[in-house]
Amino acid sequence: MRPDVQRVTVLGAGSWGTAFAKVLGDAGRDVTMWARREEVATDIRERHTNSAYLPGVTLPATITATSDPAEALRAAEAVVLAVPSQSLRANLTAWRDLLPRDAILVSLAKGVELGTLKRMSEVIAEIVGIDAGDVVVVTGPNLAKEIAAGQPSASVLACADHDRAVAIQRACANSYFRPYTNTDVVGCELGGACKNVIALSTGMAAGLGLGTNTMATLITRGLAEMARLGAKLGADPLTFAGLAGVGDLVATCSSPLSRNRTFGERLGRGETLEQAQAAAGGQVAEGVMSCSSIRALAQSVGVDMPITDAMHRVCHEGVDPRQAGAELLGRSQKHEWS
Numbered sequence: 496m497r498p499d500v501q502r503v504t505v506l507g508a509g510s511w512g513t514a515f516a517k518v519l520g521d522a523g524r525d526v527t528m529w530a531r532r533e534e535v536a537t538d539i540r541e542r543h544t545n546s547a548y549l550p551g552v553t554l555p556a557t558i559t560a561t562s563d564p565a566e567a568l569r570a571a572e573a574v575v576l577a578v579p580s581q582s583l584r585a586n587l588t589a590w591r592d593l594l595p596r597d598a599i600l601v602s603l604a605k606g607v608e609l610g611t612l613k614r615m616s617e618v619i620a621e622i623v624g625i626d627a628g629d630v631v632v633v634t635g636p637n638l639a640k641e642i643a644a645g646q647p648s649a650s651v652l653a654c655a656d657h658d659r660a661v662a663i664q665r666a667c668a669n670s671y672f673r674p675y676t677n678t679d680v681v682g683c684e685l686g687g688a689c690k691n692v693i694a695l696s697t698g699m700a701a702g703l704g705l706g707t708n709t710m711a712t713l714i715t716r717g718l719a720e721m722a723r724l725g726a727k728l729g730a731d732p733l734t735f736a737g738l739a740g741v742g743d744l745v746a747t748c749s750s751p752l753s754r755n756r757t758f759g760e761r762l763g764r765g766e767t768l769e770q771a772q773a774a775a776g777g778q779v780a781e782g783v784m785s786c787s788s789i790r791a792l793a794q795s796v797g798v799d800m801p802i803t804d805a806m807h808r809v810c811h812e813g814v815d816p817r818q819a820g821a822e823l824l825g826r827s828q829k830h831e832w833s
């Protein structure tokens with residue numbers, strides 16, 4: 496068994512980075528956060544709030560913050576990467592030489608990289624020069640605002656090295672946050688990335704004025720297509736029945752707190768991509784980029800993902816959401832599991 500992890504650095508002070516830092520702080524860890532903007536670091540350090548991302552939430556006084564990555568990383572025993580997936584490569588390349596040897600790397604990002612079509616643990620492994628199996632992936636139904644409010648939630652810590660997952664499990668478990676371990680990194684990462692795209696579609700359906708049957712259909716058929724991709728890429732199909740699959744799909748596809756669902760809702764109401772992006776206020780809706788990378792990944796291994804394909808065409812090819820919906824319904828008839 497690995498020794499307890501006490502000093503944790505969280506790189507990224509957005510919604511989830513800050514909420515996860517609070518989880519760690521409430522679990523008794525010493526947390527240092529890195530924020531891109533000094534005013535966010537000052538807010539956290541001096542007022543114990545992050546009013547830019549989580550207004551109204553008081554953070555544990557034990558959490559400190561800086562905008563200097565070298566200072567943030569000094570003496571870290573675990574490093575939590577909490578930046579959006581499409582910017583992880585550039586950020587991590589800048590931090591690589593500052594990472595303490597032997598620190599456990601933890602990924603919060605839910606996405607697939609455009610171009611390389613790599614999962615986040617693969618991107619991290621490539622840049623840092625470690626085995627992807629040594630990265631701990633955090634995923635599951637974890638809407639940042641609810642967790643920051645101390646509402647009970649469970650999560651999955653996926654890592655091929657069970658001891659590393661257990662070390663992070665002990666570091667972040669607290670009275671409202673229950674983390675489970677899992678060794679199926681492929682399934683857990685794909686679940687987290689794919690559900691954002693399906694949440695775009697349920698939001699879009701809501702924006703079009705459609706009801707619960709449509710939402711349930713998209714969630715269930717979304718689950719079918721993400722499990723198909725996972726099985727092809729070596730994931731355990733059971734993973735998609737768990738927190739990283741059904742759990743995160745239900746939370747993200749049905750909650751008004753989800754940025755992905757909200758983004759889809761705006762597109763469904765007739766807003767343009769640019770208008771929906773402006774309304775997001777700089778916060779990331781990962782599905783908007785991941786619909787393209789996941790579609791390309793699926794095509795590369797010959798897997799059919801019609802909802803993901805539809806979201807790519809709406810977001811990036813100017814297809815009207817109603818038209819995309821009609822085309823989904825008009826596909827040839829088939830068996831539920833074929």
Ligand SMILES: NC(=O)c1ccc[n+]([C@@H]2O[C@H](COP(=O)([O-])OP(=O)(O)OC[C@H]3O[C@@H](n4cnc5c(N)ncnc54)[C@H](O)[C@@H]3O)[C@@H](O)[C@H]2O)c1
Pocket residue numbers: 507508509510511512513530531532548577578579580582586603604605606637638639640777778779781
């Ligand atoms: N918010 C949630 O509820 C939640 C829950 C689980 C997982 N996630 C995942 O965690 C990851 C981070 O999400 P978040 O909610 O903290 O995002 P966010 O948009 O709220 O914050 C992103 C953070 O990354 C920093 N950053 C650094 N480089 C950046 C760049 N080039 N572009 C944009 N931001 C940059 C920003 O300054 C900010 O501190 C995403 O992959 C997301 O899918 C989010």
Ligand SMILES: O=P(O)(O)OC[C@H](O)CO
Pocket residue numbers: 605635636637638639691694743746747752753754755756779780781
């Ligand atoms: O707000 P979203 O859409 O990025 O989703 C947040 C989390 O991933 C839910 O688990």
